[in-house]
Amino acid sequence: MEGVKVNSAEREHTYRLPDFLQSVKLKYVKLGYHYLTSHLLTLCIAPLMILVLLQLTPDDLRLLWAHLQFHLVSVISASMLAAFASSFYLLTRPRPVFLLDYSCYRPxxxxxLPLHSxxxxxxxxxxxxDSSVEFQRKILEKSGLGDRTHLPEAILMIPPSPTMKAAREETEQAIFGAFDSLLANTKINPKDIGILVVNSSLFNPTPSLSAVIVNKYKLRGNIKTFNxxxxxxxxxxxxxxxxxxxxQLHRSTYAVVVSTENITQNSYHGVKKSMLIAxxxxxxxxxxxxxxxxxxxKRRSKYELVHVVRTHxxxxDKAFRCVYQEEDEEGKTGISLSKDLMAIAGGALKTNITTLGPLVLPVSEQLLFFATLVMKKVFGRKNMKPYIPDFKMAFEHFCIxxxxxxxxxxxxxxxxxxxxxxxxxxxTLHRFGNTSSSSIWYELAYVEAKGRMRKGNRVWQIAFGSGFKCNSAVWVALNNVQPPKNGPWEDCIHDYPLKLN
Structure with a gap:
């Protein structure tokens, strides 16, 4: 139409529309391919079974029944063998592990402490x-941490007071705070806990932290404890x-896992930059x-544990030393982070998902990955980019x-x-910072607080650690999970998500 002007916004929308339609088309093509490959066996066998059943006449069915009666001993023997095999499988298969509930400590x-403070x-x-202060200021600006993260009382003092007593107080506050909340929410008797596993990487006093919990809650004398x-x-x-x-070894019991870390005695007070980042x-x-x-x-549990994949x-040598506790030139202890850390983490992740992928990915994604691998190895297409499986087809939620x-x-x-x-x-990084091994639980609590966890949803928890390790845990939701009682996000979930720079 002559004489009609099209503004820039309309022109941009007009030009982008075909691209949008193309992406939508590709999306549905991929979903169709995924459905076809995932149900290929059913789609092939079901029509064949229907055809066979349609071909059977009443005379054929009577003949089949008479044949079974004639071979009654064989039928009974086969039935007994099937029953024995089924019983053996049920008795020897791994027992399912359910997550009834969990609690995160709210400091x-x-x-x-705001970042400027x-x-x-x-x-x-x-x-x-001055140089070390300025370096830490720049790291904080880029860290992704907000102004409401928490530090222990001993570090907030001027000057800091990193005593053993203060370190114990920090760890006990975190452990007891989470444990008390867990007992209150689940109403279980502490005497019913048969297994206790506690992990704290840097703070390991004597008696152990697991013994501290046994003493505090008067757990039973034959409990299996690990620190x-x-x-x-x-x-x-x-x-x-x-x-x-x-x-798997002990029947009809409860296990409690406690994950924490201590900062009081593990802050670095030197000037070496690789040790200041922590x-x-x-x-x-x-x-x-x-x-x-x-x-x-099972009925009252939140999740069932499906897979655990560990990579070490x-x-x-580079991986072993990329996160390393040591003394600097002045004899001050800290955690040194290598400049190769991200590359090493990427390599560990690749190894981990190579094992995890076949366990969780749909057949469609595995076929695409295998096809690109064949093209590179067999047909010599070395410049071909490797296919990255779409893990969004395996999981609804990611807790990195x-x-x-x-x-x-x-x-x-x-x-x-x-x-x-x-x-x-x-x-989670913005609100609570890096809480070490417990961070994946604050993240899961965030998803629940947002009301996003539905029955059947799959969760991938993935964590990295010194050594160097990459470990994954896969859970499936057994119910529509409600926001946790006394959860860590209870007073601030309405403020999130934030738009971060």
């Missing part, structure tokens, strides 16, 4: 020169795996998780360890996730 509000305290502490140390931020998944194995990321946190192998608990790269902004960015890019897929991780 006191007066222990939260944290920088001011660094200056006043007398432990850092894991030095295993880094991925120790939460390791603890769940250990509890799962113990639940000061900017780690914050107070802890979680307590109640697991059961009782079939009667400790045989490689909130180790830092770079970690979340790296996994979002490598796994081709959407912003909503990493929302729980980013918001």
């Amino acid at each position: 006191r509000d007066d222990h939260s 944290f920088v001011d305290r660094l200056r006043l502490s007398g432990s850092y020169d 894991l140390g030095g295993m880094g931020c991925s120790a939460g998944v390791i603890s769940v795996d250990l509890a799962k194995d113990m639940l 000061n900017c990321l780690f914050r107070v946190g802890g979680a307590a998780i109640l697991l059961s192998n009782k079939s009667s608990d 790269k400790g045989a490689d 360890h909130a180790g830092g902004r770079a970690v979340i960015d790296e996994l979002e890019a490598n796994l081709q996730l959407l912003p909503v897929d990493v929302e729980a991780s980013r918001m």
Whole structure:
């Protein structure tokens, strides 16, 4: 039409419309392909069975029945064999492990510290020169942490007071806070707990933290206790795996996993930059998780544990030393983070998902991955980009360890996730910081607080830790999960998600 002007916005919309339609078309083509490959066996066998049944006449059925009566001994023997095989399978198969509930520690509000106040305290502490303070300020600006993360009381003092007594108080507050909430929400008797697994990487006093819990809650004398140390931020998944194995050995009991970390005695007060980064990321946190192998608990449980996949790269020297506790030139102890950390984490992730993929990915994604592998290896197409499986077809929710902004960015890019897929991780990092092994539980609590967890939803918890380790846990929701009582997001979930720079 002549004489009619089209503004720039309309022109842009007109030009983009075919691209949009094309993407929608490709989406439905992929969904159709996924459905076809996933149900290929059913689609092939069902028509054949229908054809066979249609061909059978009443005389054929009478002849079949007479034949079975004639071979009655054979039929009874086959039935008994089938019954024996079924019983043997039921008795020897792995017992399902259910997650009844979990609780995350909510630190006191007066222990939260805005980032600018944290920088001011660094200056006043007398432990850092101007260059070290400025370096930490820049790291904090890019860290993804907000102004409501929590630090222990001993670190908030000027000067800090990192005594053993203060360290015990920090850890006990986190452990008891999470444990008390768990007992209140589940109403279980502490005497019914048969297995206890505690993990704290850097703080391992004598008596052990597991003994501290036994003493506090007067747990029974024959309880199986384990105390894991030095295993880094991925120790939460390791603890769940250990509890799962113990639940396979001991019938009809409960297992509690407690994940925490201590900052009081593990802040670095030197000037080495690779050791200052940890000061900017780690914050107070802890979680307590109640697991059961009782079939009667399935109806009231939140999740069932489906898979645990653990990857250890400790045989490689670079991977072994990329997160390393040591002393600097002045004899001050801290955690040194290598510049190769992200590359090593990427390699560990690749190995982990190579094992996890076949367990969780639909057949359609596995066929596409295999096809590209054949094209590269057999037909010599070395320049062909490897196919990255769409893990969004395997999981509805992702709980990526909130180790830092770079970690979340790296996994979002490598796994081709959407912003909503990493929302729980980013918001947890902003609100609570890196709470080490418990961060994946704050993230799961975020998803629940948003009301997004529906029956049948699959959750992927993935964490990285020193050593170097990459560990995954896969859960499936058994019910529509309601927002947790006394949850860590109870007073602030309406503020999230935030738009972060």
